[in-house]
Amino acid sequence: MGRGRTIEADVFRGPFDPGGQPDASTGQPLEISLFAWNVRSGLSATRAVLADEARYADYWRWPSAEGLLRQADALGFDHQVQYGMWGGYGGASRWNDEGLDFATAAAASAVVTRNLNLFSTVHVGYGFHPMHIAKIGACIDVVSGGRWGLNVVSGANPDDFRKFGMTERPPGPVRYAMADEFVTLMKYLWTCDDPVDFEGEHYRCYGGSIGPKPARKPRPVLMNAGQSDAGFDFACRQADWVFAAPPRGRLEDYAAMVGKAHALAARYGRRVRVGAMCYAIVEETDDEAARTAAWLESEADYDAILYYSRAMIGTNSAMDMSEPDEWAGLGREQYLKVALGMTGYQLFGSPRTVAEKLRGLREVGVDNAAIGFFDPRKAVPLMGEKVMPVLKEMGLRI
Numbered sequence: 001m002g003r004g005r006t007i008e009a010d011v012f013r014g015p016f017d018p019g020g021q022p023d024a025s026t027g028q029p030l031e032i033s034l035f036a037w038n039v040r041s042g043l044s045a046t047r048a049v050l051a052d053e054a055r056y057a058d059y060w061r062w063p064s065a066e067g068l069l070r071q072a073d074a075l076g077f078d079h080q081v082q083y084g085m086w087g088g089y090g091g092a093s094r095w096n097d098e099g100l101d102f103a104t105a106a107a108a109s110a111v112v113t114r115n116l117n118l119f120s121t122v123h124v125g126y127g128f129h130p131m132h133i134a135k136i137g138a139c140i141d142v143v144s145g146g147r148w149g150l151n152v153v154s155g156a157n158p159d160d161f162r163k164f165g166m167t168e169r170p171p172g173p174v175r176y177a178m179a180d181e182f183v184t185l186m187k188y189l190w191t192c193d194d195p196v197d198f199e200g201e202h203y204r205c206y207g208g209s210i211g212p213k214p215a216r217k218p219r220p221v222l223m224n225a226g227q228s229d230a231g232f233d234f235a236c237r238q239a240d241w242v243f244a245a246p247p248r249g250r251l252e253d254y255a256a257m258v259g260k261a262h263a264l265a266a267r268y269g270r271r272v273r274v275g276a277m278c279y280a281i282v283e284e285t286d287d288e289a290a291r292t293a294a295w296l297e298s299e300a301d302y303d304a305i306l307y308y309s310r311a312m313i314g315t316n317s318a319m320d321m322s323e324p325d326e327w328a329g330l331g332r333e334q335y336l337k338v339a340l341g342m343t344g345y346q347l348f349g350s351p352r353t354v355a356e357k358l359r360g361l362r363e364v365g366v367d368n369a370a371i372g373f374f375d376p377r378k379a380v381p382l383m384g385e386k387v388m389p390v391l392k393e394m395g396l397r398i
């Protein structure tokens with residue numbers, strides 16, 4: 001390792017799939033992921049979580065998260081997907097202000113689970129070098145027996161760029177050009193037996209080589225959740241999973257996004273699977289779920305929602321903290337969609353209702369529902385014991 005003939009990289013941008021794409025499917029007609037389990041209150045931006053912080057906000061702590069992961073694994077969830085953050089969104093609920101980093105979360109879950117795939121989320125824009133992530137990822141992949149994968153995000157929050165010493169958030173096309181080179185170099189490092197010299201515009205590497213190589217062949221599975229044109233194009237050229245959260249969030253919007261992803265990937269001679277970010281309130285009955293949703297809405301965390309929505313469009317560093325209106329300038333519907341699920345597809349109701357909503361997503365071509373739960377201690381067992389059997393009846397789970 002590292003002593004052979006050095007290869008000169010001649011590809012710097014995707015599509016680039018040395019050895020082909022890995023098989024990103026687990027064989028389930030609809031795959032289910034436990035999402036955002038690693039950060040304080042996950043996808044819930046509501047002061048309601050303060051009613052029982054250990055339960056609704058701090059489930060990411062050990063050993064609570066260990067219990068959740070073991071349970072999800074035993075109940076047949078396909079993947080855990082982390083929410084990657086370096087600073088949260090504040091407010092009274094301290095939304096996402098604490099959480100496990102991508103490497104600790106994946107390595108720890110590797111040792112407490114058997115079958116679950118483990119997706120780390122890494123911000124390429126915050127100054128990592130592809131050598132770091134290729135090496136750390138390969139090691140977790142080896143420890144987990146080939147279950148590690150990577151959600152490559154380019155970084156959105158200007159205040160987080162500042163934490164890493166960058167006073168400006170680079171424009172989207174630049175962030176995705178960086179991500180493109182980053183991923184190309186990682187693919188060389190994961191698949192090439194010989195050391196590689198790589199002289200890109202954003203990354204350079206001389207004699208780059210990692211050992212061990214990842215256990216999954218030809219390389220770990222990659223996902224991306226870019227929604228801009230540059231982000232979506234990058235996802236279809238370089239990733240295996242495209243994660244979607246279309247702004248209006250109707251089933252027809254998911255259908256359109258699925259169609260667009262497949263068409264764009266095919267144009268690059270590739271295939272991608274499509275995931276949807278979802279937020280679930282699972283209760284025994286629809287009425288109970290509606291009551292819980294109404295409670296969460298009535299306690300929506302204005303300051304956290306305002307900060308989050310500004311971070312996403314890159315204006316929080318401008319310190320324009322004037323308060324636009326009671327809906328943080330988003331309109332009531334969008335404001336509540338951020339509060340309850342960070343704009344993800346809402347799965348509220350009894351186990352049967354939740355299963356029916358999942359069937360709706362599958363019918364428009366979604367392959368994977370990445371679900372953040374309001375109350376995972378209650379909802380994860382309900383998913384396994386009551387939702388999965390209905391999905392089985394529907395032919396959506398084997």
Ligand SMILES: Cc1cc2nc3c(=O)[nH]c(=O)nc-3n(C[C@H](O)[C@H](O)[C@H](O)COP(=O)(O)O)c2cc1C
Nearest residue numbers: 083084121153156225226227228231243244245277
């Ligand atoms: C399902 C999903 C998961 C995401 N997870 C993260 C994350 O963990 N960390 C993060 O910084 N951004 C995350 N994002 C934001 C995206 O990476 C991306 O920046 C955002 O969708 C805006 O798209 P754009 O970068 O193309 O403008 C996620 C988005 C979606 C839809």
